[in-house]
Amino acid sequence: MSGTVERALASVLGGESTDTGASLLAADPSADDELRRHGERLVRLAWERGWQPADVVRLVRRDLRDPHVRLLAGLIAGETRRYERLPARWPAQLAEIADPAAGTGTGARAGTAAGAGEKPYRADRFSYATAVLELYLLLARLPAIEPVGPLPGAELLPLPEDGEPRMLTRIRALLAKAEATSYPPEAEALTAKAQELMARHSIDEAVLAERTRRGDVPGACRIGVDAPYETAKAILLDAVASANRCRSVWHDTYGFSVVVGFEPDLAGTELLYTSLLVQGMSAMTRAEAEQRAGGRRRTKTFRQSFLLAYAHRLGERLALATRRQSHDATADHPGLLPVLAARETAVAGRTDRMFPKTVATRVRAATDLDGWTHGTSAANAARVTPDGAAHAPQPRLRPRA
Incomplete structure (x- = not known):
């Protein structure tokens, strides 16, 4: 992890104001890619703790704001792209998160091109970094809950079925x-x-x-x-x-x-x-x-x-x-x-x-x-x-x- 990202996260997790960490990130554009990768790791950690995409989006929408939801949707999209197979209910959850009509959008970090149907999150660097740190703080503090299905990428996941009964x-x-x-x-x-x-x-x-x-x-x-x-x-x-x-x-x-x-x-x-x-x-x-x-x-x-x-x-x-x-x-x-x-x-x-x-x-x-x-x-x-x-x-x- 780069020094900038590490110091910014440490300041927030240590209980300091997000202003210090956001200032560090805003002043160092070279840290953006590492910051995004760390967010995707936090998303994966949420899956390992029993959470599913819809659960995390619902919690972020309730406790934070729309920019945070769009940032999270971008991280979820990036993290789940790595898997050939997903648990049965995940595709529907991901589709709902990605649908702008559903009110969530699928934002990307400032300056990152959005995919088809995605609604990028655009803000000045300090505001963007503040939102990222607030989101990461919530993700890092997610407790382990009882899982209700397998993790994405699990070897024993069945092949997706065409249509429904x-x-x-x-x-x-x-x-x-x-x-x-x-x-x-x-x-x-x-x-x-x-x-x-x-x-x-x-x-x-x-x-x-x-x-x-x-x-x-x-x-x-x-x-x-x-x-x-x-x-x-x-x-x-x-x-x-x-x-x-x-x-x-x-x-x-x-x-x-x-x-x-x-x-x-x-x-x-x-x-x-x-x-x-x-x-x-x-x-x-x-x-x-x-x-x-x-x-x-x-x-x-x-x-x-x-x-x-x-x-x-x-x-x-x-x-x-x-x-x-x-x-x-x-x-x-x-x-x-x-x-x-x-x-x-x-x-x-x-x-x-x-x-x-x-x-x-x-x-x-x-x-x-x-x-x-x-x-x-x-x-x-x-x-x-x-x-x-x-x-x-x-x-x-x-x-x-």
Whole structure:
């Protein structure tokens, strides 16, 4: 490592102001390449500590600013170019990071040419060096977390598959229609059909795995749970995960939940949660507009109560749909029941091994009856009793610090 880079990093890691290190870097353009290589090494270290691209970008976006996100995206692109094979979920994460429409861009350091679709970060040398040091400080301090997949470049990574299973394509199309419609009964019918297909797909995969003895084991993935109203969003994700035979553990410190389950169920959970969140936020916006038109000013408690009710009621609906599908399937094929029970036990065991210590998170009761009623209506066109708090969701689990 060059003397300039080493001194600059030492000053920041030693607790000094970033001004000293940024001044050193700004005055020495010859140190730029070494500075970039050190950033890519920090990115690789993040992978080795269990982090994935979307996790790190989410944290940087939350704790720093857009220039830091674009600098990080450039480092991630440079570091991952070295690998012929990537873990299954990484290409989608990298594509989202690289898409300027997603709000992240893929910046490069000042003066570096950006690739197609990339949005370079341009600033004076001192501002650029300051942003780099702030980013590197965050990366260097990332703790080790439970990994949810292999590292990029691992020898045992499977070859990428062309496209996705036909059933997931159908589910994705149904959910896209549900998001696009402004007619609630239609959205409910489309979402229910999507969940029915997910349950059927899960059962078909379980039967196939049993017949072929292919030795499937539960996996895990991380799904972002962003502020605001992250508690209600985590509850919604937990409800979707449970309905799809998965377990969800919320890690509120870093803004994500870890979902554990078999691969088809993980894919279905991620698809459905993303769609239901879009539908819920749209319904909440419409409900607020109606309230304002009636002369009533809505507050944060309205939105919180709306989303809690939405998550709670949808959890009931999805669980019912899954039970019906399982009942019909096991009635036709009695030998399926122990297969499903064994998979449920395997998921629970994997979750317990990953998170041997969890704590319950107490959820603030819903206090806005209008919010609760509108949220329940958005989930199922149903109404609640006057005591909305009586329907408050149960506390969720999260890792113990």
